Amino acid sequence: MVAALLDRLGVDPSLYSQGDHAVHSPIDGSRIGTVRLVGKVEVEQAVGRAAEAFQAWRKVPAPRRGELIRLYGEALRQHKAELGELVSWEAGKITQEGLGEVQEMIDICDFAVGLSRQLYGLTIASERPGHHMRETWHPLGVVGVISAFNFPVAVWSWNTALALVCGNPVVWKPSEKTPLTALACQALFERVAKDFSEAPAHLSQVVIGAREAGEALVDDPRVALVSATGSTRMGREVAPRVAARFARSVLELGGNNAMILTPSADLDLAVRAILFSAVGTAGQRCTTLRRLIAHESVKAEIVERLKAAYSKVRIGHPLQGNLVGPLIDRQSFEGMQRALEQARAEGGVVFGGERQLQDRFPEAWYVSPAIVEMPGQSAVVCHETFAPILYVVGYQDFAEAIALNNAVPQGLSSCVFTTDVREAELFQSAVGSDCGIANVNIGPSGAEIGGAFGGEKETGGGRESGSDAWKAYMRRQTNTVNYSHELPLAQGITFD
Numbered sequence: 001m002v003a004a005l006l007d008r009l010g011v012d013p014s015l016y017s018q019g020d021h022a023v024h025s026p027i028d029g030s031r032i033g034t035v036r037l038v039g040k041v042e043v044e045q046a047v048g049r050a051a052e053a054f055q056a057w058r059k060v061p062a063p064r065r066g067e068l069i070r071l072y073g074e075a076l077r078q079h080k081a082e083l084g085e086l087v088s089w090e091a092g093k094i095t096q097e098g099l100g101e102v103q104e105m106i107d108i109c110d111f112a113v114g115l116s117r118q119l120y121g122l123t124i125a126s127e128r129p130g131h132h133m134r135e136t137w138h139p140l141g142v143v144g145v146i147s148a149f150n151f152p153v154a155v156w157s158w159n160t161a162l163a164l165v166c167g168n169p170v171v172w173k174p175s176e177k178t179p180l181t182a183l184a185c186q187a188l189f190e191r192v193a194k195d196f197s198e199a200p201a202h203l204s205q206v207v208i209g210a211r212e213a214g215e216a217l218v219d220d221p222r223v224a225l226v227s228a229t230g231s232t233r234m235g236r237e238v239a240p241r242v243a244a245r246f247a248r249s250v251l252e253l254g255g256n257n258a259m260i261l262t263p264s265a266d267l268d269l270a271v272r273a274i275l276f277s278a279v280g281t282a283g284q285r286c287t288t289l290r291r292l293i294a295h296e297s298v299k300a301e302i303v304e305r306l307k308a309a310y311s312k313v314r315i316g317h318p319l320q321g322n323l324v325g326p327l328i329d330r331q332s333f334e335g336m337q338r339a340l341e342q343a344r345a346e347g348g349v350v351f352g353g354e355r356q357l358q359d360r361f362p363e364a365w366y367v368s369p370a371i372v373e374m375p376g377q378s379a380v381v382c383h384e385t386f387a388p389i390l391y392v393v394g395y396q397d398f399a400e401a402i403a404l405n406n407a408v409p410q411g412l413s414s415c416v417f418t419t420d421v422r423e424a425e426l427f428q429s430a431v432g433s434d435c436g437i438a439n440v441n442i443g444p445s446g447a448e449i450g451g452a453f454g455g456e457k458e459t460g461g462g463r464e465s466g467s468d469a470w471k472a473y474m475r476r477q478t479n480t481v482n483y484s485h486e487l488p489l490a491q492g493i494t495f496d
């Protein structure tokens with residue numbers, strides 16, 4: 001099945017049938033490929049090839065660079081079904097979420113095509129007569145992309161579509177848990193690029209490797225920007241290394257996203273939003289809802305309604321019409337169980353969280369999503385456990401709810417459910433949520449590509465995707481031109 005998909009996506013079989021790193025599907029634990037993990041030397045060689053590609057690509061006019069991305073977007077449209085299904089096999093996403101991830105890739109390609117004609121700079125009023133000032137944006141250099149298992153293709157495309165229209169080649173190190181989808185993206189890219197005469201060789205490369213390969217990318221002085229998506233632990237290692245060589249980083253790290261549920265909230269809407277954002281992708285989204293901060297007057301009712309809704313959620317094979325697929329691996333399951341134990345020890349009352357479908361899938365890790373009523377925001381609640389656990393805490397007044405929302409080390413996504421305009425505005429104001437994303441009457445997950453995506457504090461501070469996130473992929477230059485016959489100095493200085 002997986003081999004047939006890879007074949008239709010144009011992946012050379014030698015890339016997934018040789019090597020000693022086995023790739024297992026989280027759906028049933030079956031082996032779906034073997035790949036060879038590269039080390040430092042091969043990463044350095046890839047970066048060398050990318051640096052060469054940069055010399056040519058930066059000279060190609062940006063709208064032509066956009067044309068390459070337009071063609072890549074077309075290839076994705078043609079292969080959406082296969083790539084989406086491959087995402088399901090390799091990352092365990094349900095059909096709709098696998099397809100949705102590819103749709104996100106298509107959307108960012110469309111965005112980047114438009115952007116390729118809008119890499120605008122500024123003209124600035126000069127204080128000197130006969131002078132003009134402007135600000136221009138130039139290609140930056142090699143972009144290194146490190147990605148996580150849970151968005152195995154979309155995160156790469158968010159970076160790569162922008163990096164390429166901005167004039168930069170890309171070297172991508174995907175998660176070692178999801179190398180096959182990366183090989184498929186690369187095969188599609190190569191097919192499109194080979195017919196595009198202005199595209200130099202090695203414009204986009206993939207290096208399949210583990211942490212060592214990631215470190216080689218991080219440390220290579222020819223990599224101008226490292227865009228790294230993954231855990232805060234990883235970011236803590238990557239950030240100082242990139243900073244030590246004064247390169248740039250875009251860090252997209254862990255989240256611990258909350259919903260404030262107020263007394264005026266539309267509870268029907270809230271139940272649907274909570275279900276999708278807490279249970280979807282089996283709780284393995286960076287924007288998954290992990291904390292429900294409910295007003296004491298609605299807390300009991302919402303918990304009851306959620307328990308009823310959770311009990312009806314279909315858990316199972318993600319390609320067979322279920323809503324919750326598996327966790328990525330055993331480690332993830334064990335992490336979830338440890339967190340539930342800790343929650344109990346900290347006074348929590350646990351609903352759900354048990355292993356499911358063990359008989360049918362002894363080598364896979366399905367769980368029923370958990371709801372945990374906590375006496376307060378204790379240590380376990382402040383930690384991101386990458387599994388479907390929803391902690392519920394109560395609040396009395398809105399200021400307290402905002403304080404709870406902000407009282408965790410992460411700062412990715414957040415939301416409030418309210419029909420009170422004062423609460424809605426306060427939540428999105430300077431004294432409201434401290435997160436990169438703050439929504440009203442929408443859950444915290446499922447961002448659109450048009451906005452800048454990312455978060456504060458331990459989430460890393462990076463922004464990707466829409467708005468002006470492209471500026472991280474270019475270097476800014478301030479230009480002053482003197483078209484007069486004099487040499488007036490700035491600040492009125494005379495020097496003779």
Ligand code: NAD
Pocket residue numbers: 146147148149150151173174175176209210211213214215218229230231232233234235237238251252253254255285286287384386412454459
């Ligand atoms: P992870 O940190 O284990 O791995 C992510 C990537 O980093 C992998 O490619 C891995 O090989 C690489 N890596 C690990 N250590 C490294 C090092 N020292 N140097 C260089 N590379 C290194 O994360 P994961 O388990 O794959 O993904 C889940 C995590 O990712 C969660 O914390 C989730 O919140 C986060 N995430 C964040 C976003 C976001 O946009 N903020 C998006 C998706 C996932």
